[in-house]
Amino acid sequence: VGVRGEAHILVVGDPGLGKSQMLQACANVAPRGVYVCGNTSTSAGLTVSLTREAGTGDYSLEAGALVMADRGVCCIDEFDKMQQIQHQALLEGMEQQHISIAKGGLVCRLPARTAILAAANPAQGHYNKAKTVSENLRISAPLLSRFDLLFILLDNPDQELDSLLSKHVMSLHSGNNNSSAVNSGINRNSSSMNNSRRMEEGLNTSVLGGQDAEERTLSERLKYSNGEEAPEPLSHSSVRKFICYARRYVRPRxxxxxxxxxxxxxxxxxxxxxxxxxxxxxxxxxxxxxLVRLTQARAKCELREEATAADARDVVELMRHSMLDTYSDDLGKLHFDRSSHSSGSSNRGQAKRFLAALQRHSHAACKSVFTLKELERIGQEAQLDPAAVNCVVDGLNQQG
Incomplete structure (x- = not known):
């Protein structure tokens, strides 16, 4: 059985952060790129459709987005607007890398060896850190588990960063091509903001901790240094040739x-x-x-036939950053009992039991205000540990 060789990435963020532009740019630069919008596509348009010709009555196959993007990338925008039947149609193509069809006496299988880059907006318009990714997007667990990386983009107010972005937008409309300095400033400030966010989370585990102090992390190597000028960007044709060469001739081990x-x-x-x-x-x-796929892809970026330990550390950093967004709550704390497809910051069954016990005590005592010790005692009577009670109370306070 062949192992999937394409990586899938899901980007979730608040509206207006440029996710659609990023997907369109990726589809334009890729040697074979297909851009679709989730709210206007069907399951047959994503996979494959079977039509019957009027003259002869024979059946013919019409390739969908995944089949047309074979050996390329399929960019799906508005991923959260898709119906459940469309999500189910993507399951086979994302994991098995082919689309099977059995209609009209015709049984066949078409290749769909494509990487999927999807973008989605939260269901309530703004991402709620008290909820998980599945609760914010209303996407099933099997589909979310097929994404190798998941990044969450939040529109947090930042005076310096907002000033740089506004200057960049104004320079585009005014015709002043002065975006290199602005981009370097954005990279410096955004990376420093990410590093400060990681420090505030206070992680002390060996898995999610940082690298050695002597080694520069991937985020530090990608940002511009003070006084360093941004290099000239490569043309689209050069990027396409580079990607085609790497995909065809480079096979890292x-x-x-x-x-x-x-x-x-x-x-x-x-x-x-x-x-x-x-x-x-x-x-x-x-x-x-x-992890293996991403490490090999990291080596392909430098046209190397061997994936080294440095590539593995870069991939671990990417995975660590993705897991920080997935498992951390709105207070910056890690909860490994909550994933992209589990319940929120507290177990739903425990929350219901605690609220039911609290309502019974409220009716019996004719009071609506309880101290924290009384809440812990009520939780013990409902066979809940103090940690679960604190999580329920914190979640209720955050939701108002």
Whole structure:
């Protein structure tokens, strides 16, 4: 059985952050790119449709977006606006890399070896950190588990960053091509903002912790230094040729040191999820395969035939950043019992039991105000541990 070789990425963020422009630019630069909008596409338009010719009565196949983007990238915008039947049509293509059809006495299978880059907006217009990704998007767990990386973009007010972005937009409309300095300033400020956000989260685990102090992280190497001028951007044709050459001729293999780093990261994740209890979603071999795919893709970016330990560390940093967005709540704390497809910051069953017990005590005592010790005592009577009671109370306070 062949292993999936294409990586899928989901970008979730508040409206107006340029997700659609990023997808359109990716589809234009890719050697074979297809851009579709989720709210105007059908399941047949995404996969394959079977039509019957009027003259002869024979059946013919019409390729959809995934089949047309074979060996390329399929950019799906407004991913949250798609219906459930359209999401189910993507399951086979995203994991098995082919589309099967059995209609009108015709049974066949078409290749769909494509990477999917999807963008979605939260259901309520603004991303709520107290809820998980599945609750914000209303997308099923099997579909979310097929994405290798998941990034959350939040529109947080920042005076300096907003000033740089407004200057960049004004320069585009006024015709002043002075965007290089603005872009360098944006990269410096955005990366520093991300680093400060990570420091505030106070992570102390070996899996989600930072790298050695002597080594520069991936985010530090991607940003411009003070006084450094932005290089001239490559043309679209040069990028297409580079991608075509890398996909056709470069076949990286994992080095022993890189495999050790990925295996250690995977085993530590398994141990952390095992310690989180039965409510935590399992870390399966699908996560390990995603790490291998991303490490090989990182080596392809430099046209190397061997994926080194540095590539593995970069991929671990990417995965760590993705998991920080997925598992952290609105207070910046990590909860491994909440994933992209589990319940929110507190278990729904525990919350219902606690609220039912609280309502019974309120009617019996004819009071509506309780102290924290009284709430903990009510939670103990409902067979809830103090940690679960605190999580329920914190979630209710955050929701008002």
């Amino acid at each position: 994992l080095a022993v040191s890189a495999a050790t780093i990925l295996q250690t990261f995977y085993l530590e994740l398994r141990a952390l999820h095992h310690s989180s209890g039965d409510t935590a979603p399992p870390i399966t071999t699908r996560h390990l395969e995603a």
